[in-house]
Amino acid sequence: MIKFLDLKKVNDAHGPEIRTAVDRVLSSGWYLQGNENAAFEKEFAEFIGTDHAVGVANGLDALTLILRGLIELGRLKPGDEVIVPANTFIATILAITENALVPVLIEPDPATLQIDPKLIEERISKRTKAIMLVHLYGRCAMNQEIEQICKLYDLILLEDNAQAHGCYYGDQRTGSLGLAAGHSFYPGKNLGAMGDGGAVTTNDKELANTIRMLANYGSSKKYEYRYKGRNSRLDEIQAAVLRAKLPHLDDDNENRRKIARIYYDRIDHPDITLPPTEDMRRNVFHIFTILTERRDELKKYLEENGVETLIHYPVPPHKQECYPELSGMQSLNEHPLTYPITENIHLRELSLPISPVLTEEEALRVATLINAFPKRL
Numbered sequence: 001m002i003k004f005l006d007l008k009k010v011n012d013a014h015g016p017e018i019r020t021a022v023d024r025v026l027s028s029g030w031y032l033q034g035n036e037n038a039a040f041e042k043e044f045a046e047f048i049g050t051d052h053a054v055g056v057a058n059g060l061d062a063l064t065l066i067l068r069g070l071i072e073l074g075r076l077k078p079g080d081e082v083i084v085p086a087n088t089f090i091a092t093i094l095a096i097t098e099n100a101l102v103p104v105l106i107e108p109d110p111a112t113l114q115i116d117p118k119l120i121e122e123r124i125s126k127r128t129k130a131i132m133l134v135h136l137y138g139r140c141a142m143n144q145e146i147e148q149i150c151k152l153y154d155l156i157l158l159e160d161n162a163q164a165h166g167c168y169y170g171d172q173r174t175g176s177l178g179l180a181a182g183h184s185f186y187p188g189k190n191l192g193a194m195g196d197g198g199a200v201t202t203n204d205k206e207l208a209n210t211i212r213m214l215a216n217y218g219s220s221k222k223y224e225y226r227y228k229g230r231n232s233r234l235d236e237i238q239a240a241v242l243r244a245k246l247p248h249l250d251d252d253n254e255n256r257r258k259i260a261r262i263y264y265d266r267i268d269h270p271d272i273t274l275p276p277t278e279d280m281r282r283n284v285f286h287i288f289t290i291l292t293e294r295r296d297e298l299k300k301y302l303e304e305n306g307v308e309t310l311i312h313y314p315v316p317p318h319k320q321e322c323y324p325e326l327s328g329m330q331s332l333n334e335h336p337l338t339y340p341i342t343e344n345i346h347l348r349e350l351s352l353p354i355s356p357v358l359t360e361e362e363a364l365r366v367a368t369l370i371n372a373f374p375k376r377l
């Protein structure tokens with residue numbers, strides 16, 4: 001059986017270093033807001049290329065706290081609109097609505113599956129204040145058109161970098177392109193903890209300090225509360241594990257690229273569309289997506305032949321029970337709320353196995369199997 005993602009094997013590859021790291025925490029007797037978190041924040045900021053990183057409890061909190069911080073600082077206010085890709089993972093949208101901000105969903109480019117910059121301008125209103133760019137599937141979503149739109153309309157650029165640790169835009173890492181970025185260290189992400197974890201990166205000291213307080217009950221001094229905060233901290237064990245894994249992230253991503261190259265070179269089937277190739281530095285292949293009208297049939301075929309695949313994602317946010325306001329014919333900005341491109345992607349998307357520990361042999365087996373998938377008559 002070729003697993004979609006063999007997490008035990010991923011972490012076993014760094015087993016001795018992870019054990020040493022966890023042992024360090026056990027011997028220290030210090031579990032929160034200690035040396036490991038401080039050191040990880042410094043090392044992660046350096047890796048991403050920002051002045052500050054703030055460890056938080058998970059990726060959703062990272063995104064939520066960025067927006068909450070901007071509201072506390074008066075740079076956003078409830079009711080402001082935030083541009084966001086319609087086909088993102090639910091957490092990006094949850095962070096926006098949690099802050100009483102209004103998500104404005106933009107359809108993706110059907111080729112890259114990233115937000116389509118050509119569709120952004122027509123949705124900008126007087127209330128539009130920010131773009132939450134999502135580097136979905138590990139592919140850099142930034143481009144010159146988005147840079148220009150941000151300048152022209154004075155929009156705050158924020159990044160959801162949960163799926164793209166290590167990815168580049170030119171010479172900069174994603175996570176350093178805008179005012180602030182949210183990162184997730186959910187175990188299955190490119191940089192994964194052994195439980196939940198997250199971080200915010202930013203060059204804005206005031207925002208970093210505000211988020212740090214918000215994540216610690218709204219306090220920077222014990223028992224004094226400036227904000228109505230929450231408890232969202234990166235614990236010492238997770239920080240230590242992340243410090244052990246971070247130095248290997250670029251190599252781990254390189255293996256993902258090696259697997260992706262095999263899929264690109266070998267998969268050849270008339271019913272299957274591969275994602276466009278590009279400068280490989282712009283993609284860390286968190287997920288290798290293929291598109292096919294025969295998605296469910298192909299998924300079953302691969303399963304029967306010992307290959308596990310997943311779907312990212314079966315149902316888009318605007319079709320979820322929790323978001324009746326995001327679909328239907330009501331109009332925000334006079335716009336009918338329909339997202340046919342997004343819905344079509346969710347019907348056709350299939351994610352192939354890819355990871356730092358997947359071998360060339362396994363990838364070749366997957367490609368060969370796919371090529372032998374009986375063609376439609």
Ligand SMILES: *Cc1c(COP(=O)(O)O)cnc(C)c1O
Binds near residue numbers: 198
């Ligand atoms: C995983 C993920 C998140 C949320 O991160 P958690 O750590 O699971 O809270 C947010 N956005 C995207 C795009 C993600 O993939």
